Amino acid sequence: MARRKAAVARGPFHGTPVFVDHAHGALITDVDGNVLIDLAAGIGVVNTGHTPExxxxxxxxxxxxxxxxxxxxxxxxxxxxxxxxxxxxxxxxxxxxxxxxxxxxxxxxxxxxxxxxxxxxxxxxxxxxxxxxxxxxxxxxxxxxxxxxxxxxxxxxxxxxxxxxxxxxxxxxxxxxxxxxxxxxxxxxxxxxxxxxxxxxxxxxxxxxxxxxxxxxxxxxxxxxxxxxxxxxxxxxxxxxxxxxxxxxxxxxxxxxxxxxxxxxxxxxxxxxxxxxxxxxxxxxxxxxxxxxxxxxxxxxxxxxxxxDGVLFRRAAYLGLSIRKTLMEWKDRFPMIGDVRGLGPMLAFEFVKDGASKEPHPDAAKALVKFCYERGVVIMTAGTHGNCIRLLFPLVITDEQLSEAFAVLEAGLKSLRGF
Ligand SMILES: Cc1ncc(COP(=O)(O)O)c(C=O)c1O
Missing domain, CATH: 3.40.640.10 (Type I PLP-dependent aspartate aminotransferase-like (Major domain))
Known part of the structure; x- marks a missing residue:
């Protein structure tokens, strides 16, 4: 990162400041050998997974x-x-x-x-x-x-x-x-x-x-x-x-x-x-x-x-339904989540300071991104106020990888209580 700061212009931002060595499917391996579950897909690019054969x-x-x-x-x-x-x-x-x-x-x-x-x-x-x-x-x-x-x-x-x-x-x-x-x-x-x-x-x-x-x-x-x-x-x-x-x-x-x-x-x-x-x-x-x-x-x-053959589309539609259900449950449990929305598996939730004022809470989104990457999950923010978390995982992600990533997200949401 010191070399990056010295050699590369300040402008490009890193949501997750981790240098990638290689990636396959929904997993990214960094230069230290840490493996991260990818819920960003390079901003919604590797929908068919990293490096498909x-x-x-x-x-x-x-x-x-x-x-x-x-x-x-x-x-x-x-x-x-x-x-x-x-x-x-x-x-x-x-x-x-x-x-x-x-x-x-x-x-x-x-x-x-x-x-x-x-x-x-x-x-x-x-x-x-x-x-x-x-x-x-x-x-x-x-x-x-x-x-x-x-x-x-x-x-x-x-x-x-x-x-x-x-x-x-x-x-x-x-x-x-x-x-x-x-x-x-x-x-x-x-x-x-x-x-x-x-x-x-x-x-x-x-x-x-x-x-x-x-x-x-x-x-x-x-x-x-x-x-x-x-x-x-x-x-x-x-x-x-x-x-x-x-x-x-x-x-x-x-x-x-x-x-x-x-x-x-x-x-x-x-x-x-x-x-x-x-x-x-x-x-x-x-x-x-x-x-x-x-x-x-x-x-x-x-x-x-x-x-x-449509297999990946069907899988994506199924993931959309099941993840939306989880996010709606989270919305009931965590008042900081004001809204859950999207289409199919293209889903996001919006953080607010409280449900009545709906004041955007970008710091909560930032903190969740950090909590997640420190525990091996890559997510991204979105929204005009930067107060949304968007899910853009490779559609080939396995059930095990998703549930592991969601356990981290949930722990992150718990850690934000009173934030
Ligand atoms: C909806 C939409 N349009 C245009 C762009 C610009 O694409 P690119 O970054 O490849 O120039 C993006 C990139 O995030 C996008 O999400």
Whole structure:
């Protein structure tokens, strides 16, 4: 850590300040040989587990053949094959096309470029509590100021923010939609290129958008020629028990964004959506040196193969139900837990100082993270106030590993009594 402090910029934060040597399944081994149970999955990336044999084999096989071609110089078939599979799997029965990039933020940037090219309009609406990444447009679309935006102004123009439904804090679906519609009216619908929403907020605290809210958004955008973008970078690729959370919410966006779990640990992202919208940028208008790198694509194709039989989805759905039950029991026992929510196994709980004031209690979340990693369990915080604990375990985690990790979490909650 001393070397890290001397050599690496201060900016990147470590939720769990433990140096990893290797990892497999849901277990991480640090450089001292300590084994930790992973409930973070590298921020929801290794949904199919750390170093699954099938992925490692696909990546090694690809490494022998082609490391880099650059799709902009000499295309290769696997890029096309992955786009075909994403087009087939993304929600909506209409012709689709895809585009591959490197990171979630890059998918967001490209989706906005595509929507603007398609509509010829400037404005974009994002939501409260949103997290869309750290590049300039993605950061502008992100709601939380500290630490994501601190010191980085000025931001991009033509970005507006609408309320996200948050029942626990008094924002009902209806109120949120009314707020959105009023905002859209003020901007002028004919000026709005895109609305971008996380169907389940990630960094913002694992709030699923209610179906009726998404239905109204869908209709509003369809009637006004606005491109509706679902950012499923965190909620996608099995995280909620289906390939996309949108499937469970009856939501059919125009464009859907994948990253994180898409390539199971290698950098890759995708924009997938209506063919006529995807084709809006002129030839050469979107691209990049590394986007859709052959190693990442090989890994993503292996992820899709792993998910194909649905076994992992069923396991994820089962885990979601059983863990939600445990968290609800904890909510009854520990008054500090004000709310439990999520979709499938994408679950979080929110710490408050007391149930009446609902004042956020970020110190409790921080203390629980520390308690857990000191006892060999990796968890993460979330939420605009940093007062939520989110569970993002690899979906291949065993029952034994989960119950061991949950025993630590429970002991941590007990230790927080009177905190
Ligand atoms: C919903 C969502 N969108 C976008 C991003 C940005 O992805 P990346 O960190 O790969 O740029 C994230 C990352 O956490 C995310 O959760």
């Amino acid at each position: 099938k992925l490692v084999k696909a990546i090694k096989g690809q490494a022998d053949k082609l490391l880099h071609g650059s799709f902009n110089v000499t295309p290769y078939e696997s890029y096309v094959a992955l786009c075909e599979r994403l087009n087939e799997k993304a929600p909506g029965k209409f012709p689709k096309k895809s585009f591959l990039a490197n990171s979630g933020a890059e998918a967001v940037e490209n989706a906005i470029k595509i929507a603007r090219a398609h509509t010829g309009r400037p404005a974009v609406i994002a939501f409260e509590h949103a997290f869309h990444g750290r590049t300039f447009m993605a950061m502008t679309l992100t709601a939380k100021e500290k630490p994501y935006k601190t010191g980085f102004a000025p931001f991009n123009s033509d970005v507006y923010r609408a309320p996200f439904p948050y029942e626990y804090r008094g924002v009902r679906a209806e109120t949120a939609y009314d707020g959105f519609a009023a905002l859209a009216g003020r901007i002028g619908e004919d000026k709005i290129a895109a609305v971008i929403i996380e169907p389940v907020l990630g960094e913002g605290g694992f709030l699923p958008a209610p179906r009726e809210f998404l239905e109204k958004l869908r209709l509003h955008c369809a009637l006004n020629g606005i491109v509706l973008i679902a950012d499923e970078i965190q909620s996608g690729f099995g995280r909620t028990g289906t390939l996309f959370a949108s499937e469970q919410l009856g939501f059919i966006p125009d464009l859907i964004l994948s990253a994180k779990g898409l390539a199971g640990g290698l950098p890759l992202s995708a924009v997938t959506g209506r063919a006529e919208i995807m084709d809006a940028p002129i030839e050469g208008g979107i691209g990049g040196t590394f986007g859709g790198n052959p190693l990442s694509v090989a890994s993503a194709l292996a992820v899709l193969d792993l998910l194909e």
